[in-house]
Amino acid sequence: MKDIIAFWGYPHPDIIKRAKEEYKNVQFLDLDVDFGANKVSILPENYCTIIKNIYNNAYFYKDRIIKILAPIGKDKCDSALFAAEILKDEGFIVETSIFEEKNFKKEIAPISTSSIPLKTKVELITKNIIEQKNYDNLDYVKPKAGFWGVPPNDLSILEIFPNETHIFGWMRCVEQMAPYDIELEKFVDKNIKTVFFAQTFCAKNQLAKYLSQKYGGLYVDIDGISNSSTKAKIEAYLRLG
Amino acid sequence: MEKYFLDAGTTWSKILTVKDGKKAYSIIRTKDLSNYDVEFEISTGHTLSKVKTKKTENEVIALSFGAKEIKNGVILDLGSRDAKWVKFENGKFKDMDWNTNCASSTGATVEMLLKFYEINSDDLIPTNEKYNVTCGIFGLEKIMDDISNGIDSKIAISKFITGIANNAYNFTKKPDKIYLSGGFCENSRFTDALKFYTKVELLGRFVLVDGLYNIYSENLFKGRFDKKIKVTGPDYLHDPSGEELIIEEID
Numbered sequence: 001m002k003d004i005i006a007f008w009g010y011p012h013p014d015i016i017k018r019a020k021e022e023y024k025n026v027q028f029l030d031l032d033v034d035f036g037a038n039k040v041s042i043l044p045e046n047y048c049t050i051i052k053n054i055y056n057n058a059y060f061y062k063d064r065i066i067k068i069l070a071p072i073g074k075d076k077c078d079s080a081l082f083a084a085e086i087l088k089d090e091g092f093i094v095e096t097s098i099f100e101e102k103n104f105k106k107e108i109a110p111i112s113t114s115s116i117p118l119k120t121k122v123e124l125i126t127k128n129i130i131e132q133k134n135y136d137n138l139d140y141v142k143p144k145a146g147f148w149g150v151p152p153n154d155l156s157i158l159e160i161f162p163n164e165t166h167i168f169g170w171m172r173c174v175e176q177m178a179p180y181d182i183e184l185e186k187f188v189d190k191n192i193k194t195v196f197f198a199q200t201f202c203a204k205n206q207l208a209k210y211l212s213q214k215y216g217g218l219y220v221d222i223d224g225i226s227n228s229s230t231k232a233k234i235e236a237y238l239r240l241g
Numbered sequence: 242m243e244k245y246f247l248d249a250g251t252t253w254s255k256i257l258t259v260k261d262g263k264k265a266y267s268i269i270r271t272k273d274l275s276n277y278d279v280e281f282e283i284s285t286g287h288t289l290s291k292v293k294t295k296k297t298e299n300e301v302i303a304l305s306f307g308a309k310e311i312k313n314g315v316i317l318d319l320g321s322r323d324a325k326w327v328k329f330e331n332g333k334f335k336d337m338d339w340n341t342n343c344a345s346s347t348g349a350t351v352e353m354l355l356k357f358y359e360i361n362s363d364d365l366i367p368t369n370e371k372y373n374v375t376c377g378i379f380g381l382e383k384i385m386d387d388i389s390n391g392i393d394s395k396i397a398i399s400k401f402i403t404g405i406a407n408n409a410y411n412f413t414k415k416p417d418k419i420y421l422s423g424g425f426c427e428n429s430r431f432t433d434a435l436k437f438y439t440k441v442e443l444l445g446r447f448v449l450v451d452g453l454y455n456i457y458s459e460n461l462f463k464g465r466f467d468k469k470i471k472v473t474g475p476d477y478l479h480d481p482s483g484e485e486l487i488i489e490e491i492d
Binding site for chain 2: 239
C-alpha cells in the first residue's frame, strides 16, 4: 500500500500544499533523516551522509512511497539535483521544486531563539516544513551559545548545547521560510560563542569554516555519527568560551 | 588521606597522588590500569571504562586548568592518540581545536615505527627535511619508499617526525610560541623539530592531572549543562501526528 509522500530539504510551499490537498491520510517522510534504513550502494563511499540517507530511505520505503517532493535549487544543493534525476531514472515519481524566492519569508524565528532544548528546536523546525504550526508564542531567551548549520545526521551532538542556544544558518532560513537567503544564512550573533557545523563532504563546509574564522567560532564537520572526541571538543569550547 | 587524579591516555596513564598537600607523579601502562586498585577523585582521558572514578572531566578543560598560569599563549597537548590545543589572551580563553578524526600522525605511530625499525629515539638523525604527514598512512608510505631507495631509516623516521612537528605548528595556527604538554615533551627529536618553526617551552606530561587537581582543590568541577526544561511531543520527525508540544519547567 502506498501511503507516504517523501521529501527532502524544503519543497516549495505550493507543492506541499497541493500534496496535502490531494493526498489525505498519508505520512510525510523526511528522507534527509537517518532512520537506520538498509544501505544502498548507489553513491561513492565518500559522500555526504544526508544524500546517502535520501537513497537509503527511498529504497527502504519504495513500496510505500507515492512520490518524492524534491527541491533541486540553491535552497538545497547540486547533489539533490542529481539525486532527483537518478531516482526518476530508478522508477520513483519525483516532483521537483525550486524555492529560492523570498515571498514567504517570515521576519521572526521564535523556535530558533527559544529556550527549548536545541535538539527539540531542530526537530520542530524540520517538522514544521510540513505542519506549518504557529510557534510565535515561544518566549525569546537571551542566548548563551549559537549553533550554525543544517540538521546534523547525528542529532545527539545537539544534546551537548545549553537550552539557551540560538540557531543560525540554513535551519534559521528554513524556520523563516527562506531556505535560499544567503544573507540570512550568513547572519550570526557576533556576541555569542557559536559552533559552525557542516556535514562532511557538503559544500556548506566552505561557508562554515569561513564564518567560524570571521567570528571566532568553532568549526566542526562530522561524517555520519560523531565520535566521543568531537563531542568533547564541542563541550570544551562551550564551557571555555 | 591520599587523593588520586588520573589522565588515562591510550598508551600511558599519568597519575597524581596528593597526600598532606604534597604531590607525587607516576606513569603506568594504560593496559595495567585495571590492576591499580584506587578510586580517583577526577579522571580524564580516552580509557576510563575500567576505572573507579568519582567524576570525569573533559580533556581540554583539564589542559586549560593545568596550564592556568599561562595567561598568554598556545598550550598544545600532543599524545599518542590525538592533539589538542587551547589559546589564552590576558588570561581569557581565545581559541582551541582538537584533531579528533585521525590518530595516525601522533605518538603511537612514532612508537610503532621505532619498534618496527628497531631504532632508539636518541639515535635518530635530525633533519629539517619533512614528509607531508597530514595523513600518517601516506607518511608511512613515504618512509618505506625512501628506505627502499637506500635512505637510512634513522633519517626517514626523522623526516616523519619533522612532518608531525610541521603539522602541530600549522594545526595551532602558527603561533610565535608553543607551550608543549604530553608525551612528545620527552622526545627531543620532536621538540628540536618543532623549534624549526616556533619557540617551544616544555610543560611535561602531567599538565592534565595538575589541571584535574586544580579543578578539585578550587571546587571548579561543573560537568554538563543542566537541562531545566522538559519537552514532550515531537520526538521523531517522520510521522507528523499532530501531537502538541508540551514544555514544562522542572527543578
